[in-house]
Amino acid sequence: MRPPPWKVGELAKRTGVSVRALHHYDEIGLLSPSHRSGAGYRLYTEIDVARLQQIRSLRALGFSLEEARDFLKRPEVTPDRVLQLHVAHLKEQIAAQQSLADRLEQVARRWRSDENVPTEEFLQIIEVTNMIGKYYTSEQMEQLKQRGEMLGADHIRQAEAEWPELMAKVQAEMDRGTDPADERVQALARRWKELVEEFTGGDPGIAKSVGRMWQEETTIHGMDTGNMRSLMGYVQKAWAAAPKE
Amino acid sequence: MRPPPWKVGELAKRTGVSVRALHHYDEIGLLSPSHRSGAGYRLYTEIDVARLQQIRSLRALGFSLEEARDFLKRPEVTPDRVLQLHVAHLKEQIAAQQSLADRLEQVARRWRSDENVPTEEFLQIIEVTNMIGKYYTSEQMEQLKQRGEMLGADHIRQAEAEWPELMAKVQAEMDRGTDPADERVQALARRWKELVEEFTGGDPGIAKSVGRMWQEETTIHGMDTGNMRSLMGYVQKAWAAAPKE
DNA sequence: CTTGACCCTCACGTAACGTAAGGCTTTATC
DNA sequence: GATAAAGCCTTACGTTACGTGAGGGTCAAG
Secondary structure, three states: OOOOOEEHHHHHHHHOOOHHHHHHHHHOOOOOOOEEOOOOOEEEOHHHHHHHHHHHHHHHOOOOHHHHHHHHHOOOOOHHHHHHHHHHHHHHHHHHHHHHHHHHHHHHHHHHHHOOOOHHHHHHHHHHHHHOOOOOOHHHHHHHHHHHHHHHHHHHHHHHHHHHHHHHHHHHHHHHOOOOOOHHHHHHHHHHHHHHHHHHOOOHHHHHHHHHHHHHHHHHOOOOHHHHHHHHHHHHHHHHHOOOO | OOOOOEEHHHHHHHHOOOHHHHHHHHHOOOOOOOEEOOOOOEEEOHHHHHHHHHHHHHHHOOOOHHHHHHHHHOOOOOHHHHHHHHHHHHHHHHHHHHHHHHHHHHHHHHHHHHOOOOHHHHHHHHHHHHHOOOOOOHHHHHHHHHHHHHHOHHHHHHHHHHHHHHHHHHHHHHHHOOOOOOHHHHHHHHHHHHHHHHHHOOOHHHHHHHHHHHHHHHHHOOOOHHHHHHHHHHHHHHHHHOOOO
16 A cells, blocks of 8 residues: 555555446546556556546536546646535535435424324425425536536626625624615625626526535635624525515 | 416426426326416416425435335425435435545545555445435335335334334433444344344345434434534444454 | 456446437417 | 427437446455
């Protein structure tokens, strides 16, 4: 296991990725080992390991192998960016799973008491169960990727810059106790929504999940999380209070 | 949407399970709607919805469709049992994801500071990432199911009864501050391990995850969780302190 | 020097649907 | 009450990410 060119079986044993999978990644040009021995043995280096990690993280996000390959081609995709995405996704999953677990426990309790659970409960459970692990669905990813390309890197950066600013303003209104229905707050909430939509391509499903992702992202840019949740709550109230269009 | 025989598309829309998937489930005899209209339209009742929920929960646990079908045939499998399994699995996932997320954040920070992360980190991340969502692997499930059949229902119940008893004893030693290496504790730890192995068929991978499941299960039988964790920790120390065989 | 553990390259198999084709039925619209 | 549009049916081939051998070199150990 020691000496850092590893043979395929060694890498497989250490990572839990099957030999066949590594062969497959090589075949499709997703991860080709940096070296081959004289006899044609695949030899993987640290660089290959790092790339494999990126790949597995992206797969955990729901990327297909092809999407992962394309994504890793893009120059702005740095290793820590991938890690951040993975972390954001995990936190999202955790939140969703936590609430589902609570719900399931309730239903189980109810079932044990009177064996009579309304079908509506089951319908909702099915829906939520499906959503978990599917948060970034393939079409959603499609849109995300397209948007990412269409907006261009600098556009994205601009949005990134606007977020903290916008959040600071919202925070100010919140501290001041302004009613979420107030026009000033409404304007901020609208802008918030626009920013989200700009990034998501207007898909409401993706908006929900990516909303939280942005929350993470901007957290990383130097803000605190507990607070953020209350901010989100405030904005949501504002949306709820909005005159319908 | 109201009237409870639903057509396939209605059910699909409400649950997020695709029409094709429902057709598929019908084809393979996993979920055949209770009724058909004169024109041959599939009509799903509340009972069908409840079954669909079971199926999706089992799928979330990593069951294949065939395994789910067989599992649901068994008479001791009640709806709330499936819910409990699902809950246990979710909590397990949450714990694993939480620790992975922490790890990823650490690594990301380290990367941003010196851009130099030891390969060992990546190897471990890959391994853990793989394990999540794979906790119950198909072969593991195989073993679980086989064991479930081989042990028989009453054997299981006996084990169920022994758990609280055993845990009470462990708790007593722990409260007393007995060293985990002490022979009394060692005996209890061995029995603990035996019980786990009896249920898991001796597979160490499954033992780890099912250990937590039992934790949940027995919790449900009326014990408190926070405490349980420290119990587990204590037993693990005992295992670590065991003279190697 | 042989034997077991690995490695290679084909190459076909599989699970759980996706997707499209061709053709009825039900619902909505005028 | 006709005429779409929308939804349902079956049949059937396509897809992704590998699993699972088959047939045959390679290499460290005894």
